[in-house]
Ligand SMILES: *[C@@H]1O[C@H](CO)[C@@H](O)[C@H](O)[C@H]1NC(C)=O
Ligand SMILES: *[C@@H]1O[C@H](CO)[C@@H](O)[C@H](O)[C@H]1NC(C)=O
C-alpha cells in the first residue's frame with residue numbers, strides 16, 4: 001500500500017483514522033518523547049484543517065508537540081507526515097520550524113520519511129501543471145539523496161523532468177525492453193506519464209509500442225493511475241491503446257475504484273461508458289459506490305446510481321453505502337441514496353451486529369442527516385412501516401431511539 005498511500009483521498013486522513021482509534025497516554029507532553037494521540041485531538045484537527053494559528057497556540061502552550069503521532073490504517077504517522085498527507089504545506093513549515101524531523105522514518109507500514117515522500121510527490125504526483133504546489137513542496141522539504149535507489153531509466157527521468165532529453169528522439173532509439181523498463185516499484189514510464197496526467201507523453205510512448213497494461217508492485221496498471229487524475233484524457237488514450245478497463249490490483253480494486261476514491265467524475269463517467277464493472281468489491285468488500293461515498297462526492301454517487309449500481313451490497317463489516325454515508329454524516333449523499341427516484345436505499349438493512357442505518361444515525365449523524373433519513377421513512381417498501389423500523393433492536397437489544405438518548409444531546 002506504500003506507493004498508493006498518498007493518492008488516496010483525504011477521507012483516509014479524516015475517516016480511516018477514526019476506524020483505528022487508539023487512545024494514547026495524554027498526560028505529559030515533551031518535545032522529544034513521541035506519544036500516540038487520539039485522532040480527534042486538537043493537534044490533528046488543526047493540521048487537517050490547516051489551522052496554523054490554532055496549532056501555533058497549542059505548541060506555544062506545550063499542549064502538543066511535533067513529535068505527536070497518530071495511528072492510522074497505513075501505520076503510525078507523525079504530525080509532519082500527517083500534514084503532508086493532508087496537503088497542508090504551511091502547517092509542514094510550521095512543524096519544521098518547531099523541530100519536526102523531515103528525515104525521521106517513523107511509521108510501521110509507511111517506512112519512509114516525510115522528506116522522501118514529499119520528494120516523491122513533487123516529481124511523481126498527478127498534475128505537473130500544479131507548479132505552485134510542486135514549488136511549495138520543494139521549498140519546504142530538503143531533497144533526499146536516494147535517486148539511485150529508484151532505478152529510473154533514462155526514459156523515466158525524461159518523463160519525470162529529471163533529464164532534459166528529447167522524448168520522441170529517445171523513444172525512436174528504445175528497444176521494446178527499454179520501453180517497458182520498470183523502476184524499483186515496478187512502475188513503467190507509461191504508468192508514470194499517466195499518473196502525471198501527461199497526455200503527450202502517454203500518446204508518444206504508446207505509439208512507440210510500449211505495453212499499456214504492465215502493472216506495478218501494487219498490481220496497478222497505468223489505467224489505475226490515469227483514473228486518479230482530474231482529467232480523463234490519459235484514461236481515454238490508454239483505453240484506445242488497448243488497456244484492460246477492469247484490471248484488478250492486489251487489493252481487489254479496479255480503475256473505477258480509484259476514480260471513485262479520488263472523486264474524479266470525468267474518469268468515472270468515461271470508465272462506466274466503456275464497460276467498467278459497477279459492483280466489483282475489493283478485498284474489504286468496498287464497492288466503487290462505497291468508495292465514492294467515503295470520498296464524499298455526491299456527483300460521482302449520482303453517476304453510479306444513474307448506471308444502476310446495486311446499493312444493497314455490504315462490505316466485510318456488513319455496512320452498505322447508505323450506512324457509510326450516515327456514519328460519515330454526509331447529508332447530501334444520504335439524500336441522494338435514499339431518494340425514491342435515485343438510490344432507493346433500504347433502511348431496514350443491518351450490519352452483522354444488528355445495527356440498522358437508523359442506529360448508526362442515532363449514534364453518529366447530525367440533525368440534518370437524521371432529518372433526511374426520517375423523511376424517507378414514508379417512502380420505504382410496504383410492510384416496513386416506520387413503527388417497525390423504529391422498533392428494531394441492535395445486538396445489545398437497543399432501539400435507535402435508545403441509542404440517541406444514550407448519546408445525549
Ligand atoms: C518514494 O521513493 C522511494 C524510492 O526511492 C521509495 O522507497 C518510497 O517507498 C517512495 N514513497 C512513496 C510514498 O511512494
Ligand atoms: C483555529 O483554532 C482556534 C483555536 O481553537 C480557533 O479559535 C479558530 O477559530 C480556528 N481557526 C479556523 C480558521 O478554524
Ligand SMILES: *[C@@H]1O[C@H](CO)[C@@H](O)[C@H](O)[C@H]1NC(C)=O
Pocket residue numbers: 034104105106
Ligand atoms: C519513532 O517512534 C518510536 C515510538 O514508536 C520512538 O521510540 C522513536 O524514538 C522514534 N524515532 C524517531 C527517529 O523519531
Ligand SMILES: *[C@@H]1O[C@H](CO)[C@@H](O)[C@H](O)[C@H]1NC(C)=O
Pocket residue numbers: 316317318327351352353354355360
Ligand atoms: C456494526 O456497526 C457498528 C457501528 O458502525 C460497529 O461498531 C460494529 O463493529 C459493526 N458490526 C460488525 C459485525 O461489523
